Amino acid sequence: MKLLIGQIAHETNTFSNVKTEKESFELWGWDTGECVITKNRNVRNYVGGMIDRAEELGFEIVPTFATFAYPAGVITTETYQALKEELISRIAAESRYDAIVLSLHGAGVTEVAEDLEGDLLKEIRSVIGYEIPIIVTLDLHANLTQTMVDEADAILGNNLYPHTDSYEIGMEAVGLAQSIVQKQLKPSMYLRTLPLIIPTSTTNLSPAKDVNERCREWEQNGSLIDCTFYHGFPYTNIAQIGVSVLVTTDNQPDLAKKAAEDVASYIWERKEDFYTKHPLPKEAIAQALQHNGFPVVLNETSDNPGGGTPGDGTFLLRALLEKKPEKAAFGFIYDPEVVEKAFQAGVGSSIEVQLGGKTDNLHGEPIPLKAYVKCLTDGRFIQSSPMGKGAQVNLGRSVRLVSGGVDIIVCSVKSQTLDEQIFLLHGIDVKEYKIIGLKSSQHFRAGFEPISSKIITVDSPGLTTLDFTTFLYSNLKTDVYPLKPVTQTVL
DSSP: OEEEEEEEEOOBOTTOSSOBOHHHHHHHOOEETHHHHHHHTTOSSHHHHHHHHHHHHTOEEEEEEEEEOOSBSOBOHHHHHHHHHHHHHHHHTOOSOOEEEEEOOSOOOBSSOSOHHHHHHHHHHHHHOSSSOEEEEEOTTOOOOHHHHHHOSEEEEOOOSSOTTHHHHHHHHHHHHHHHHTTSOOEEEEEEEOSBOOOOOOTTSTTHHHHHHHHHHHTTSTTEEEEEEEOOOOSOOSSSOSOEEEEEEESOHHHHHHHHHHHHHHHHHTGGGGOOOOOOHHHHHHHHHHOSSSOEEEEEGGGOGGGTOOSOOOHHHHHHHHHOOSSEEEEEEEOHHHHHHHHHHOTTOEEEEEESOOSOSSSOOOEEEEEEEEEEEOOEEEOOSSSSTTOEEEOOSEEEEEETTEEEEEESSOOOOOSTHHHHHTTOOGGGOSEEEEOOSSTTHHHHGGGOSEEEEEOOSSTTOSOGGGSOOOOOSSOOBTTSOOOOOOO
C-alpha cells in the first residue's frame, strides 16, 4: 500500500495584529521529501504517529510537504498560495498511490479563506478527484465546518488537552486509511455544531473530562468508529466558531447522528461549568505564597503564544518583580532585542533594558529593568513533555537574567512553555523554586503537573484572556453563548 502524508497546520488568532507570513512557517520547518520522515520519526506528534504506524505495517510512504507556524494573526494571501502550491504540486506529481493522510489544524484563517482546511481539501479534490481516500487529523481546537467533513473521507481529532494523544491519532489515521482502501470500512460522519465558545479547558478535569467519558460510552458500540468533542478556537472573528461534536460510524449515518446529538446536548447542559473566574497576577502570587508546597506554577493564560499572543506580555512578570518573592523564576518572555543586548554585554555584566511589551498595547507596558546577566544559551533542547516528546526545539539565542531575586529567561523565538527543559538549559531546577511563572493555557500541564505542588491560572488582559467579552466579534453569522443569550442550539 502506497501512502502520501503531509502537513499544513496553523491556529489563527484573527485579533492579533501580527500577520502570519511564509517566514513564520519556515522558522519551524518548510520540510519536503525525506526530511519530513527523518524529522518526525519517533516523535510524539501527528506526523510521527503516521510514519511509525505506516512503517510498522510495511507501507510505502511518500512524504510530500510538512510545515506549521506558531499561532498568530491571519495568514497572508501570498503565504497561503505558497502553502497550497507546495503541497498540491507534490501530490499531483505522484501516481498510483492508495490514500492521502494529512495533518491539518482546523482553525486556520487566511486573507482569502476563513476555512483554510475546507478550502485546501476542495483544491486537493479538484486535482485528484474523489476516488482516492483522504484521511485528516485535526487539533482539538478546530472550528469544524461541513466543508471539511464533505471533502474528507474521515477526520480524527485529539481527545486530550494537553494534546498528549497526537501520536496515537496519527497512528489511528493510517489504520483507517488501510481499512478504507481494503474495503473493510465505509466511514459515515455526522457533524453537530453548537452556538457556544468555551475557555481553554483541560480534559484532565471536569467538565471536559466528563464529556470525553460520554463519547467513550458511545464508542463501546462496535459500529461507532470515533466520537470527538472539539472545543473549538474562540479567538477568531469569523462566521462560524465554537464547540462541535463529530461522530464517525461504519456506514451507519443514523447512529452517527444519534450519538452526536446526545453528546452535544450533554455539553449544552453542562455549559456553565466551563466558566471559572481566575485571579489577576497579584492575587495569584499571594495565593502561591500562602501555599506550603513548591513549586507553585503560575500560568499566564492571557498571553499564551500557543493561542496567537505575542509572548512578550508583562503583567505577571511585573507583579513578580514588584513583590520580590524568594526563589521565583519566570520562563520565559519573548524579547530578541533584550537578548541581543545581553549577548553583547556578556555573562557577569549588568544591563539596563526595557523588557517586553513591544508588540502591542494590550499585554502590558515594557518593564524598565536593571538586571545581571547570569548565563547565555543557544535556546536548543529536546522536548521532554509527553506532548511532542522527542521534538528538537530551537528558541533562538536565550538569556537568564536576575533582577530583585527573580530569575528571568528571555528568548528570541516566541513559544509557550511546555516542560522544564528551557529552565534546565539555563541552570534552573524548577523543583527548587517556590514560584514558577510561565506562558501557557493548558499544554504546560503535561510536563508540569507531575512536578508541581500547585497550579494557579492567571488571567489578565491579552489575546487569549478567558474573558471573551473583551473581543469584538463582528462576523458571526448567529448569536453565540456566552457573548449573547442563546436558546437555539442548532447552527
